[in-house]
Amino acid sequence: MNNISISDRFKGNVPQLDMPPRILLGPGPANVDPRILAAMSVPPVGHLDPTFLKVMDEIQDLLRYTWQTENEMTIAVAGTGTAAMEATIANSVEPGDKVLIGVKGYFGNRLVDMAGRYGAEVSTITKTWGEAFTLEEIKTAIETHQPKILALVHAETSTGVRQPLEGVAELCQQHGCLLLVDTVTSMGGVPLHIDAWGIDLAYSCSQKGLGSPPGASPFTMSPRAVDKLKNRPKSVPNWYLDMALLAKYWGSERVYHHTAPINMNYALREALRLVAEEGLQERWQRHQQNAELFWDGLAELNLECHVAKEIRLPTLTTVKIPEGVDGKAISTKLLNEYNIEIAGGLGELGGKVWRVGLMGYNSRPENVILLLSAFKKVLGK
Ligand SMILES: Cc1ncc(COP(=O)(O)O)c(C=O)c1O
Structure with missing residues (x-):
């Protein structure tokens, strides 16, 4: 037993948790109230x-x-x-x-x-x-x-x-x-x-x-x-x-x-x-209104939604990545330069869409405006 040595590499050597202040506009988790x-x-x-x-x-x-x-x-x-x-x-x-x-x-x-x-x-x-x-x-x-x-x-x-x-x-x-x-x-x-x-x-x-x-x-x-x-x-x-x-x-x-x-x-x-406290109807309405604000802003940037409006979720929007644009490079830029998280497509839609979530605490006009202007910058529009 006595000659079992203990690895001491972590002793007094673990940095304090230090996480960036991300704005989570991907498919979840969302920011927390x-x-x-x-x-x-x-x-x-x-x-x-x-x-x-x-x-x-x-x-x-x-x-x-x-x-x-x-x-x-x-x-x-x-x-x-x-x-x-x-x-x-x-x-x-x-x-x-x-x-x-x-x-x-x-x-x-x-x-x-x-x-x-x-x-x-x-x-x-x-x-x-x-x-x-x-x-x-x-x-x-x-x-x-x-x-x-x-x-x-x-x-x-x-x-x-x-x-x-x-x-x-x-x-x-x-x-x-x-x-x-x-x-x-x-x-x-x-x-x-x-x-x-x-x-x-x-x-x-x-x-x-x-x-x-x-x-x-x-x-x-x-x-x-x-x-x-x-x-x-x-x-x-x-x-x-x-x-x-x-x-x-x-x-x-x-x-x-x-x-x-x-x-x-x-x-x-x-x-x-x-x-x-907010009320269910009001909450559903808030999500719909902020999503519509986002969709209108996308149209102004000539960005297209992947899903027809009648069946489009207000909580999660898939945005078509325009021809010739590197979707991953754009989302990486949003993260590194603006602290905004969005996601790429999953499975069949990999490389074809970005996924943007406006959910819960994050479904608010200021997030929509911020994301649209960040998109504008990183897309060079
Ligand atoms: C539609 C749907 N079902 C199931 C899950 C699984 O949930 P979780 O990742 O919390 O385990 C997710 C996660 O994003 C989801 O979007």
């Missing part, structure tokens, strides 16, 4: 402390409000949006279930990968990246595939497309199928009505429309989805995300499941409090 940062620095209490249990109840209520749902099983999953995404799949898909997935961007493909790993018999309908499915296309696909679950991405962050959802649930219910929806880039920024639209399972994240840091992710399931979970012959194959277990922590039993990330929940509570 100072009130949320202040809430995060409140000293943690225990994860079963009565005062924290009250915070959990408040988060559930505020999530129900923000999502416009009465679903009892509405919680914040400890993890990023992908954890909440996996929770919807893990708790609804049984091996051999037919799952139909609408793929019109990167995150549809992630759902395909996940559902397959949980033993689903996956079929897909696909659409060019930048377009949305029509109700007729969804109807035909449901009739052809007769799925137990239909999964759609409401707000495709890779393309900037808003998938209209009105009428989809009626089709699902006629065919005894559950409707699972990704609301990661819509919650808190785009009109979304979980109950009125008949959505059975939904997930989101904290770092986009809600404007909190990443790490506590909204999840909800309808009574129909809960019934499927209760009737499955075997338990959910993912222990950490099993809602039958999590319901005992978030519900009245208060049984220990995991040590909740206390301060992430403080942050989420404050973010949701800000949503309630």
